[in-house]
Amino acid sequence: MAKQVGTRIIGTFGNIIYYKWRGEYYLRTKGITKQSPQAKKQALLLGTAANLSGRLRKALVPIIGMSKDRKLMYRLNNVFRTWLGSNPKKEATTGSIPLFKGFSFYGKSVNSYFTAPILVRWENGALSLHIPACSAATQKQLAGGRGYLTVMAVCCNPDNKADTRICYTRVNMDTNDPQNAELYLEKRGACIIVIAMSVNDWAAGIIEAIWGR
Numbered sequence: 001m002a003k004q005v006g007t008r009i010i011g012t013f014g015n016i017i018y019y020k021w022r023g024e025y026y027l028r029t030k031g032i033t034k035q036s037p038q039a040k041k042q043a044l045l046l047g048t049a050a051n052l053s054g055r056l057r058k059a060l061v062p063i064i065g066m067s068k069d070r071k072l073m074y075r076l077n078n079v080f081r082t083w084l085g086s087n088p089k090k091e092a093t094t095g096s097i098p099l100f101k102g103f104s105f106y107g108k109s110v111n112s113y114f115t116a117p118i119l120v121r122w123e124n125g126a127l128s129l130h131i132p133a134c135s136a137a138t139q140k141q142l143a144g145g146r147g148y149l150t151v152m153a154v155c156c157n158p159d160n161k162a163d164t165r166i167c168y169t170r171v172n173m174d175t176n177d178p179q180n181a182e183l184y185l186e187k188r189g190a191c192i193i194v195i196a197m198s199v200n201d202w203a204a205g206i207i208e209a210i211w212g213r
Contacts, residue, residue: 002027002043006050006077016042049080052156055164056194059154062168063198064105072105079103084158089190094122094212100194107203113138120195120208127153127183127195129207133176141202147173150198153183157191173199 004025009018015038018027027046029039053076057067067073083099102109111117116132129151134142149171157163167183185193192211198204 002039005043005047006053006073007046007081008074009078045084046077046081048158049084050077051161052080052084052158052192053077055156055161056154059164059166060105060152060196060204063150063152063196063204067105076103083192088192088211094210097192097209097211100206100209103206105196105204105206107199107205110197110199110203110205110207113199113203118197118207120210122193122210122212125184125186127185127193129181129183129195131171131179131181133178134173138173142173147200149173149181151181151183151195152197153185153193153195155185155191155193157189159190163191 004018004027007018008020008025009027010020010025011018012030015030016027017030018025020026027039027042053073057064057073057076079099083097088097102111104110113135114132115135118132119130121128121130131149134147138147150168151171152166152168155165165185167185169181169183171179171181190212192209194206195208195210196204196206
């Protein structure tokens with residue numbers, strides 16, 4: 001049996017059984033108790049998911065703080081586990097990862113503060129964001145004051161634990177008109193890029209994730 005790393009899953013998925021024993025969480029292949037090659041592969045996947053989740057949470061401290069919320073950790077670990085289980089390395093081109101979009105670190109959905117979803121475009125290392133005008137409810141919350149958005153992009157290489165790159169910008173919220181923002185992030189080799197945003201101190205979440213080579 002193999003110990004789960006960074007997750008607390010109970011149930012059966014395919015040929016793998018996830019279970020709790022003596023207060024700890026393990027996984028094994030159906031019908032046997034020793035660690036099979038498939039169980040070892042799953043343990044490696046869980047370890048990689050926990051590593052990527054930890055690197056992302058550490059990079060995003062400016063907008064999510066030094067969170068000790070273990071439920072948040074497990075939720076993000078599970079998103080990475082599901083994504084890695086889809087074998088993203090088989091993808092030869094850059095593309096959006098819908099699985100991450102809308103993930104909330106705290107508060108309600110970031111997009112709910114605007115009249116339409118925030119759009120992100122990635123091209124040659126440049127991230128371009130189109131930020132719609134604030135919703136009527138957001139304008140009321142601001143009550144004539146000026147809010148701000150903190151946008152962060154984090155690039156993680158799954159095969160190199162030391163390769164994590166970050167860029168960020170802060171944008172004053174314009175209550176009446178759409179805005180554009182740009183960030184530049186060098187991409188070296190296969191990596192996942194996660195774009196997250198906080199709205200004042202009201203909410204923070206992932207607005208886009210991109211996988212590319």
